[in-house]
Amino acid sequence: MADHPHRGIHRRRPLQHRGQRAGCPGIEGSPGLGGGAPLRSSDDQCGVLPCALAMEAMGGIRDGGSGGGGVRGNLRLRRQHPRQPRLADGRSYLGRITLLGQGSKGMEPSDLRDGYIFHESSAEEKDRMIHNAQCTCLNCPAADMTAGETTIRCRRQPGKGTFDPRSITFDRCPEWQLTPYGYMLKKMRVMILGVDGYLGWTLALWLGALGCEVSGVDNYARRNWVKERGAHTIVPIARMTDRLRTAKEVLGIEINFREMDILKDRSRLQEFIDEVRPEAIVYYGECPSAPYSMIDLEHACYVQENNVLGTLGVLFMMRDLVPQTSLIKLGTxxxxxxxxxxxxxFEGMFPPDAVLKWRGREWSLGGELIPRDPGSFYHLSKVHDTYNIYKACRFWGLRSYDIMQGVIYGVHTPQVAADPRLRTRLDMDECFGTVINRFVAQAVIGFPLTMYGSGEQIRGFIGLEDAMQCMSRLISHPPKRGEYAVVNQMSGYYSIRQLAETVAKIGSQEFGLTVTIQRVENPRVEYDIHPYEPIYDRLRDEFGFEAKVSLEEEIYRMLELLTQPHIKARIEEKKHLILPRTWWSGKKKIVESLEVIEEITYKAKK
Incomplete structure (x- = not known):
């Protein structure tokens, strides 16, 4: 696959083939799917069993230090598993473990602390783990700043009295504990608005596994929008009552859920926020579809009202009830x-050295919001959100991260993969299916992959698991009072043609599928060929983010799931909804094929 001239550098990890999944690639003699003691874990490092769990099941481990793997019986740690995150003291997290019915035999005391197992790491990786170690109480949502920022009280430790907020850092505060993604408040109270959705449910389980007290609201709008369009999630999802029960039964996670409409049930939402007193609010409660907003006047008005006024109401509630709480808002x-x-x-705002020159004069642009050029009425609603949140932080001293997120794709986190009843939704229709998810579904049933126009449009992307990692890092590193900050959340960018070719190659070569790519009419108003230079350094430089899952690996995991017979049947049932019929111009017709690109039709391996 040739590199696009405007594509950024994106390091890829080797594709993990099916033959490797019989056991952990990082351990000699690992038991694979069939062996080992009965174990439960909140992590899944290799897709079969966490490395630490496999090692524990074989009789325990010892830390071999930086010189190599420790030996225990016939088990040897060959190498650092590629997806092990690191902790602040220089050791790597292998997985939180619970061994059922027997003790942790063979463990050295230094190897196991608070349920984590460690190995040595580099100084660079150590820095990524402690991105928020030197944050002070000025960042902490538990700090009571009603009397100002020079002397504060701690809501979690009221007996401490008043003190200088700059005198205590997260790494020295007993209320903050180390996790694989930085220091995080113990049992941090996080409320997710839109908890039943693709991202909301995934994040609820992810944070619950980190020890957060998760609450959430939803009115099941996403289920209803998809049903309205005649579609369904191709990965079956359970009713919320079953999801909640399974999360507690399988993962030991309790989620405080309330069914309500963020826009229409404001008084109930206000009561719930006042009851929970969340220390972070994650806002996923918006309609996330550009095509849905372009169907007609009714849908355009609905999307703008739901998104803009819903967010505005939450801002006022935060001002009146929890002004110290950080808002993590999903932009695009x-x-x-x-x-x-x-x-x-740039990431939301011009950098300090940006300058505007005109007619012999110049002005600094540093700190000003950069221009926006939204591509649909949905995207316009997100721009309005941006300005509302930006001004709320200035007017009322609220604190917020506005996440300009690339297109999310994928099906896997350790938590949603733990039980079929915990799966999150995956859509493939024109309104709610995103491009990679749609391409993979099309490949599974032999439907030609649908590139709009030339297929040279470039967009930023991030896998589901990496997106959850980003959210954890942002939640654990709250902005200061009055701070509005923006991050561009993506792990790489690709042309649509590159994505189609990648899905075709993996589908044909690894799964025996015959995949064809076609060009179809583009129903959107957008540039087919354009430069693209997104800056997305902040998550890496300030929050320690490093992508763990490559594009190829996540596509492979999607194909593993979607080729299961019952899911393939669900795709077949709704394949008539794959071709778009919503035009930005207002036309009402199914797009027509422009060209079937025979030269990149991949044959299955024999």
């Missing part, structure tokens, strides 16, 4: 558009 890279001039897409 689509707010920026694709600047045809080729100027960089």
């Amino acid at each position: 890279m689509g707010e920026y558009g694709t600047p045809i001039t080729g100027r960089p897409i």
Whole structure:
């Protein structure tokens, strides 16, 4: 696959083939799917059993230090597993373990602390783990700043009295504990608005596994929107009551859920926020579909009202009830558009050294919001959200991260994969299916992959598991009072043609599928060919983020799931909804095929 001239550097990890999944690739003699003691875990490092669990099942481990793996019986740690995150003291997290029915035999006391197992790591990786170690009480949502920022009280430790908020850092505060993603408040109270959705449910389980007290609200709008379009999630999902029961039964996670509409049930939401007193609010409660907003006047008005006014109501509630709580708001890279001039897409605001020159004069642009060029009425609603949140932080001293997120794809986190009843939804229809998810579903049933126009449009992307990692890091590193900060959340960017070719190659070569790519009419109003230079350094430089899952690996995991017969049947049932019929121009017709690209039809391996 040739590199696109505007594509950024994206390090890829080797594709994990099916033959490797019989056992952990990082351990000699690992038991694979069939062996080992009865174990439970909140992590799944290798897709079969966590490395630590496999080692424990074989009789325990010892830390071999930086010189190599420890030996225990016939078990040897060959190498650092590629997906092990690190902790602050320089050791790597292998998995939180619970051994059922027997003790942790063979463990050295230094190897196991608070349920984590460690190995040595580099100084660079150590820095990634402690990105928030030097944050102070000025960042902490438990700090009571009603009397100002020079002297505060701690809501969690009221007996401490008043003190200088700069005198205590997270790494020295007993209320903050180390996790694989930085220091996090013990039993941090996180409320997710839109907890039943693709991202909301996944994040609820992810945070619950980290020890957070998770609450959430939803009115099941996503289920209803998809049903309205005649579609369904191709990965079956359980009713919320079953989801909650299974989360407690399988993962030991309790989620405080309330069914309500964020926009219409404001008084009930206000009561719930006042009851929970969340220390972070994650806002996933919006309609996330550009095509849905372009269907007609009714849908455009609904999306704008639901998104903009819903967010505005929550901002007022935070001002009145929990002004110290951090808001993590999901925006979209689509707010920026694709600047045809080729100027960089900075992270929300111009950098300090940005300058505007005109007629012999110049002005500093540092700190000003960068221009937006939204591509639909949905994207326009997100831009309005941006300005509402930006001003709320200035007017009322609220604190917020606005996440300009690339397109999320994938099906896997350790938690949603723990039980079929815990799976999150996956859509493939024109309104709610995103491009990679749609391509994989099409490949499974032999439907030609549908590239709009030339297929040279470039967008930013991030896998589901990496998106959850980003959210954990942002939640654990709250902004200061009055701070509005923006991150561009993505792990790489690709042209649509590159994505189609990648899905076709993996589908044909690894799963025996014959995959064809076709060009179809583009129902959107957008540039087919354009420069694209997004800046997405902040998550890496300030929050320690490093992508753990490659594009190829997640596509492989999606194909593993979607080729299961019962899921393939669900795709077949709704394949008539794959081709888009919602045009930005207002036309009402199914797009037509422009060209079937025979030269990149991949044959299955024999």
